[in-house]
Amino acid sequence: MALQAASLVSSAFSVRKDLQGKLNASSSPSLKESSLFGVSLSDQTKADFVSSSLRCKRGHNLRNKGATIRAQTIATSTPSVTPSSLDRKKTLRKGNVVVTGASSGLGLATAKALAETGKWHVIMACRDFLKAERAAKSAGMPKDSYTVMHLDLGSLDSVRQFVDNFRRAEMPLDVLVCNAAIYQPTASQPTYTAEGFELSVGTNHLGHFLLSRLLIDDLKNSDYPSKRLIIVGSITGNTNTLAGNVPPKANLGDLRGLASGLNGLNSSAMIDGGDFNGAKAYKDSKVCNMLTMQEFHRRFHEETGITFASLYPGCIATTGLFREHIPLFRSLFPPFQKYITKGYVSEAEAGKRLAQVVGDPNLTKSGVYWSWNKTSASFENQLSQEASDVEKARRVWEVSEKLVGLA
Ligand code: LMG
Numbered sequence: 242m243a244l245q246a247a248s249l250v251s252s253a254f255s256v257r258k259d260l261q262g263k264l265n266a267s268s269s270p271s272l273k274e275s276s277l278f279g280v281s282l283s284d285q286t287k288a289d290f291v292s293s294s295l296r297c298k299r300g301h302n303l304r305n306k307g308a309t310i311r312a313q314t315i316a317t318s319t320p321s322v323t324p325s326s327l328d329r330k331k332t333l334r335k336g337n338v339v340v341t342g343a344s345s346g347l348g349l350a351t352a353k354a355l356a357e358t359g360k361w362h363v364i365m366a367c368r369d370f371l372k373a374e375r376a377a378k379s380a381g382m383p384k385d386s387y388t389v390m391h392l393d394l395g396s397l398d399s400v401r402q403f404v405d406n407f408r409r410a411e412m413p414l415d416v417l418v419c420n421a422a423i424y425q426p427t428a429s430q431p432t433y434t435a436e437g438f439e440l441s442v443g444t445n446h447l448g449h450f451l452l453s454r455l456l457i458d459d460l461k462n463s464d465y466p467s468k469r470l471i472i473v474g475s476i477t478g479n480t481n482t483l484a485g486n487v488p489p490k491a492n493l494g495d496l497r498g499l500a501s502g503l504n505g506l507n508s509s510a511m512i513d514g515g516d517f518n519g520a521k522a523y524k525d526s527k528v529c530n531m532l533t534m535q536e537f538h539r540r541f542h543e544e545t546g547i548t549f550a551s552l553y554p555g556c557i558a559t560t561g562l563f564r565e566h567i568p569l570f571r572s573l574f575p576p577f578q579k580y581i582t583k584g585y586v587s588e589a590e591a592g593k594r595l596a597q598v599v600g601d602p603n604l605t606k607s608g609v610y611w612s613w614n615k616t617s618a619s620f621e622n623q624l625s626q627e628a629s630d631v632e633k634a635r636r637v638w639e640v641s642e643k644l645v646g647l648a
């Protein structure tokens with residue numbers, strides 16, 4: 242608590258110091274070759290090992306024209322920040338970006354990449370304050386480039402407390418990145434959040450759902466030129482890919498488990514009402530993340546101009562995400578991804594990708610699920626049928642609102 246209070250004070254100072262910062266105007270990657278496995282496979286059967294010439298970073302996949310059109314119905318552009326508009330506003334302040342789970346892996350690498358630009362103040366929203374502080378220090382993040390604030394997504398009270406604390410710090414909120422996640426592939430029994438939701442969906446989806454619903458007002462109030470809400474997704478939740486077809490596959494079914502509260506007592510701990518499986522629960526939670534991003538886009542983009550986005554950053558096979566997997570998996574998985582699937586990316590590279598979605602003036606399109614090809618050029622990827630199901634997105638939203646006490 243004392244540490245948290247101290248961080249609030251220091252953040253108040255750092256924000257004022259940062260008023261001379263300018264908008265991140267990092268250049269976008271050029272059109273390059275696509276990777277074999279990192280990109281989506283077209284629906285069900287046709288392998289979409291699309292060659293580089295068919296994809297550009299704006300995502301026009303000619304072979305998947307129908308699918309691309311479907312994807313674009315949920316995606317509309319906001320005016321991007323051009324160099325000339327930057328010239329007019331030379332004294333643009335530093336952007337404030339909240340990154341959940343910034344104490345390791347992708348979140349830490351993203352925080353570091355953003356801090357290094359000198360254009361962002363990163364609020365590291367973490368459940369382990371000391372771990373986050375140590376991680377920021379050992380990553381070499383400049384002291385005034387970040388503030389650690391406590392957030393445990395496995396407790397809705399903690400989420401509300403975080404929002405209160407953040408507001409007390411009187412920083413504008415310009416970008417929110419919902420990155421934190423847990424993965425329990427070897428759990429034979431479910432465990433639960435403070436409110437009694439199965440832990441993976443409770444943390445990865447419901448905690449972030451409440452957080453972003455509450456913070457949307459703060460984003461609305463920001464005067465920053467490009468406000469964004471980013472929810473990290475994954476290839477393994479998309480059954481239109483090879484990776485998404487490795488069992489157990491994501492499937493939300495008719496949401497009967499979610500609607501009954503995921504508590505494992507009078508209902509199943511799984512969204513679809515089935516038997517508990519930790520790996521499936523994680524993949525289901527990623528589907529919820531990707532559906533939530535699109536539902537946000539449909540409900541709020543036009544009115545607020547906020548850019549909503551999701552992404553698959555690549556397979557970062559070395560992160561803490563696999564901490565609960567068996568040692569054999571942990572040792573074989575990185576070489577498997579590096580040399581066989583070629584889907585592997587380093588934490589640093591993945592951090593740059595997510596930082597791009599946070600600040601690149603070329604990535605202002607809303608409703609998009611970004612991916613990168615082998616040479617790290619971004620493109621609009623296509624979500625699986627379930628992960629782009631409009632009706633399911635609406636129902637997940639409505640049921641989640643009830644579970645987190647918003648309806
Ligand atoms: C479930 O098991 C668990 O039950 C569940 O609890 C949860 O953990 C879940 O998704 C998580 O997994 C799934 C099961 C896969 O997982 C495993 O058995 C472990 C797989 C380990 C993955 C790493 C394998 C590494 C093997 C290669 C060694 C690398 C060496 C690197 C050096 C390279 C040098 C060049 O279960 C299934 O997926 C079921 C279907 C199994 C199909 C198996 C097909 C094998 C295909 C292998 C590669 C495909 C790539 C093609 C190219 C190959 C060219 C050689």
Ligand code: NDP
Nearest residue numbers: 342344345346347393394395420421422556557560561562
């Ligand atoms: P890590 O385990 O390294 O990072 C996850 C972060 O989430 C950690 O900082 C962890 O905190 C935090 N976290 C976990 N539970 C909570 C909680 N209850 N409250 C607050 N924070 C919490 O994994 P990754 O960096 O790999 O994962 C980051 C994101 O990337 C996830 O959304 C994941 O789904 C996604 N992703 C990862 C891929 C990969 O290959 N690794 C591929 C595709 C997507 P602590 O440090 O305290 O444990």
Ligand code: PMR
Nearest residue numbers: 278279424426475476477483484487523555556557582584
């Ligand atoms: Mg996968 C073909 C490409 C590919 C890619 C890009 C991934 C990404 N995986 C691929 C293929 C395969 N995987 C194949 C062929 C197999 C069977 C051997 C396989 C297995 C596998 C396992 C057991 N893969 C896994 C696991 C995990 O436990 C990871 C997981 O599902 O976590 C939910 C995982 C992953 N594979 C990926 C990625 C990115 C993951 C990590 C997690 C995530 O989605 O966030």
